[in-house]
Amino acid sequence: MRFERREHRPLYLLIVTPVIAVIAALALAGILISIAGAPVLDAYWRILTGAFGSRLSVTETLTRATPLMLTGLAAAVAFRARLWNIGAEGQFYLGAIAVAAASSKLLGNLPAPILIPLLLLIGAIAGMVLILVPLWLRLRFSVDEVVTSLLLNFIAVLFVSMLIDGVLKDPLAFGWPQSQSVSDHAMLPKLIARSRLHIGFAIAIALALVVHLVQSRTVFGMQSRAAGLNPAGAVFAGVPLGRTLVKVACLSGGLAGLAGAIEVMGVKGYVTTDLSPGFGYAGIVVAMLANLNPLGVVFAAIFTATMFVGADGMSRGLGIPTYIADVTVALSLLTMLIALFFTQYRIRR
Amino acid sequence: MMQLFDIIASAGLWAAILRIATPLIFGTLGALLCERAGVLNLGIEGIMTFGAMIGWISVYHGADLWTGLLIAAIAGGVFGLLHAGLTVTLGLSQHVAGLGVTLFASSFSYYVFRLIVPLANTPPTIVPFQPIAIPGLSTLPFIGPAFFTQTAPTYLAILIALLMAYIIFRTPVGLAIRMTGENPHAAEAQGVNPMKVRYGAVVAGSALMGMGGAFLTLSAFNSFFPTMVQGRGWICIALVVFASWRPGRALFGALLFAFFDAFQLRLQTVLSGLVPYQLFLMTPYILSIAALAVMARRARVPQALMQPYRRGER
Numbered sequence: 298m299r300f301e302r303r304e305h306r307p308l309y310l311l312i313v314t315p316v317i318a319v320i321a322a323l324a325l326a327g328i329l330i331s332i333a334g335a336p337v338l339d340a341y342w343r344i345l346t347g348a349f350g351s352r353l354s355v356t357e358t359l360t361r362a363t364p365l366m367l368t369g370l371a372a373a374v375a376f377r378a379r380l381w382n383i384g385a386e387g388q389f390y391l392g393a394i395a396v397a398a399a400s401s402k403l404l405g406n407l408p409a410p411i412l413i414p415l416l417l418l419i420g421a422i423a424g425m426v427l428i429l430v431p432l433w434l435r436l437r438f439s440v441d442e443v444v445t446s447l448l449l450n451f452i453a454v455l456f457v458s459m460l461i462d463g464v465l466k467d468p469l470a471f472g473w474p475q476s477q478s479v480s481d482h483a484m485l486p487k488l489i490a491r492s493r494l495h496i497g498f499a500i501a502i503a504l505a506l507v508v509h510l511v512q513s514r515t516v517f518g519m520q521s522r523a524a525g526l527n528p529a530g531a532v533f534a535g536v537p538l539g540r541t542l543v544k545v546a547c548l549s550g551g552l553a554g555l556a557g558a559i560e561v562m563g564v565k566g567y568v569t570t571d572l573s574p575g576f577g578y579a580g581i582v583v584a585m586l587a588n589l590n591p592l593g594v595v596f597a598a599i600f601t602a603t604m605f606v607g608a609d610g611m612s613r614g615l616g617i618p619t620y621i622a623d624v625t626v627a628l629s630l631l632t633m634l635i636a637l638f639f640t641q642y643r644i645r646r
Numbered sequence: 647m648m649q650l651f652d653i654i655a656s657a658g659l660w661a662a663i664l665r666i667a668t669p670l671i672f673g674t675l676g677a678l679l680c681e682r683a684g685v686l687n688l689g690i691e692g693i694m695t696f697g698a699m700i701g702w703i704s705v706y707h708g709a710d711l712w713t714g715l716l717i718a719a720i721a722g723g724v725f726g727l728l729h730a731g732l733t734v735t736l737g738l739s740q741h742v743a744g745l746g747v748t749l750f751a752s753s754f755s756y757y758v759f760r761l762i763v764p765l766a767n768t769p770p771t772i773v774p775f776q777p778i779a780i781p782g783l784s785t786l787p788f789i790g791p792a793f794f795t796q797t798a799p800t801y802l803a804i805l806i807a808l809l810m811a812y813i814i815f816r817t818p819v820g821l822a823i824r825m826t827g828e829n830p831h832a833a834e835a836q837g838v839n840p841m842k843v844r845y846g847a848v849v850a851g852s853a854l855m856g857m858g859g860a861f862l863t864l865s866a867f868n869s870f871f872p873t874m875v876q877g878r879g880w881i882c883i884a885l886v887v888f889a890s891w892r893p894g895r896a897l898f899g900a901l902l903f904a905f906f907d908a909f910q911l912r913l914q915t916v917l918s919g920l921v922p923y924q925l926f927l928m929t930p931y932i933l934s935i936a937a938l939a940v941m942a943r944r945a946r947v948p949q950a951l952m953q954p955y956r957r958g959e960r
Contacts, residue, residue: 299957300736300956329757332761333761376742381741383745430935434935434938434939434942438938438939438942438943439942439943440887440938440939440942441887441938441942443688443741443883444880444883444884444934444938445935445938447877447880448877448880448881448884448931448934448935449931449935451876451877451928451931452928452931452932455924455925455927455928456924456928458924459922459924459925462922462924463922578749581745581749582749585742585746617761618756618757618760618761620753620756620757620760621757623749623753623756623757624750624753624754624757626749626753627746627749627750627753627754628750630745630746630749630750631728631732631746631747631750634732634736634738634742634743634746635732635736638736638738
């Protein structure tokens with residue numbers, strides 16, 4: 298048995314692939330659910346109704362999808378240029394803490410129309426700063442950025458922990474390590490009244506569109522793709538590789554930092570070290586499920602959020618550990634990798 | 647100043663160094679073996695987590711400690727098989743496949759653990775490996791309590807490091823592994839099957855990673871908790887570069903790293919209140935990044951690392 302590269306990829310295959318991958322992952326996770334002694338179809342029905350069964354659950358799912366869209370975009374733009382930014386988790390936290398610091402100490406009294414965009418910008422810049430470290434190490438010392446960006450996640454969370462235990466600690470939090478709250482008028486307006494869904498969701502979708510246009514219509518988009526497909530060829534064709542990677546990194550880190558800023562300003566209002574249940578890592582899966590397509594990220598993020606929100610209800614009802622959501626999401630990354638392979642190769646005997 | 651001296655002069659520090667180094671030695675050797683054959687295995691963090699979990703669960707359910715360690719090694723090997731399937735057979739991006747394995751293995755570990763041990767206020771415990779005093783040597787002043795009263799897996803880790811150095815540089819198998827990592831096409835021309843070598847190296851390396859994880863629950867601690875691997879896998883990947891892909895230096899690197907880690911733990915108690923403890927906790931990660939920056943250029947990377955091998959396709 299051997300694999301033969303396909304001459305061209307039919308379009309239908311690219312659309313069907315993610316669906317097949319997700320179904321395969323759900324089937325595999327179904328085995329685990331039945332091992333736990335629960336009826337599989339009932340479990341999936343509960344996940345679906347848990348995530349979309351009521352007005353409240355729909356808005357919760359979309360609220361949960363918002364940071365996933367942004368971290369997913371962060372991974373997608375970087376991976377496309379073959380910049381392995383695995384540091385979205387740390388960039389998320391740095392964006393979050395930057396917002397908490399800026400809003401409570403420095404700028405809290407500015408009017409909302411100025412304050413909110415300014416804080417979002419600050420969050421994005423904080424994310425950019427963090428990704429520049431692994432990028433610099435790669436360009437200067439040719440250190441693989443996977444490990445450095447990953448290790449920086451641990452450093453960033455400890456740094457946040459230090460701040461919310463120290464200078465940024467909320468004195469009114471009964472000794473809990475928690476940052477001071479951002480001022481009321483720094484909170485993002487709600488998208489739907491009496492829910493937690495905020496305009497960050499709309500911002501995330503708009504950014505997916507913008508990133509799509511940038512990647513498909515601009516010179517920078519073309520250059521970043523060339524850098525990923527064939528770095529040596531790109532240099533030969535006159536693509537400034539270093540400069541392109543810096544831009545890609547800033548875009549990627551900025552999106553991840555923005556995710557943290559939006560989560561603080563949209564949902565929590567303050568920072569703790571469990572602000573993110575792994576949004577940065579889940580963003581990698583979201584990007585892969587979307588086949589690194591910015592518009593696909595929107596749907597992949599909603600799928601992932603569905604699993605996480607829905608699993609809570611199912612877990613309570615059937616006594617299955619909620620980690621089944623993480624397992625399913627990780628499994629769908631693996632099945633998607635395999636499915637993508639078969640869009641490029643066919644089996645020959 | 648005197649306090650610093652006291653820390654370094656205490657046998658407790660040196661005993662702790664070997665303890666802290668052990669999971670790193672297992673993990674670094676495992677990652678090193680994979681990379682020598684040309685496969686980057688970023689599944690390590692997840693594989694260590696799974697090894698820690700499955701080793702603990704086995705012992706919790708009545709297996710003896712050595713069986714627990716063996717089961718962790720086999721489970722690690724199974725994940726290695728998965729990684730090899732994705733990267734060697736299918737030739738997928740080793741970065742992405744490894745991250746996929748890590749995400750799956752860690753979430754699967756938490757799932758299985760919670761399935762078997764539902765939420766309890768105090769985590770259940772087992773009786774871990776006990777230190778073995780090596781007759782004669784353990785009574786030596788200072789060196790004895792530090793180096794010759796460790797638990798059995800620590801001695802095993804050091805033994806494996808020496809054995810691996812011998813295999814890689816002195817045996818035909820080692821030559822085949824090195825050739826596959828440098829130039830699989832040339833290896834094939836010499837009658838070596840690069841696919842088989844890569845499968846073997848990844849499975850065996852992942853088994854070592856599983857044992858490294860199991861050391862955490864079966865020797866260093868006596869219970870399992872999620873996130874207990876805490877980036878040790880990624881640190882091992884950095885240590886491989888630091889060791890320049892040589893088992894002897896991997897042993898040295900892990901010990902050096904453990905020295906700084908054990909030292910900062912003790913420094914913390916001296917400086918508590920003066921410096922936020924988080925700064926100390928950051929040091930292992932900062933050290934790893936620094937080690938990478940210093941060594942990355944000087945290191946001799948296996949030339950075919952991360953390059954999929956397909957017959958008749960270059």
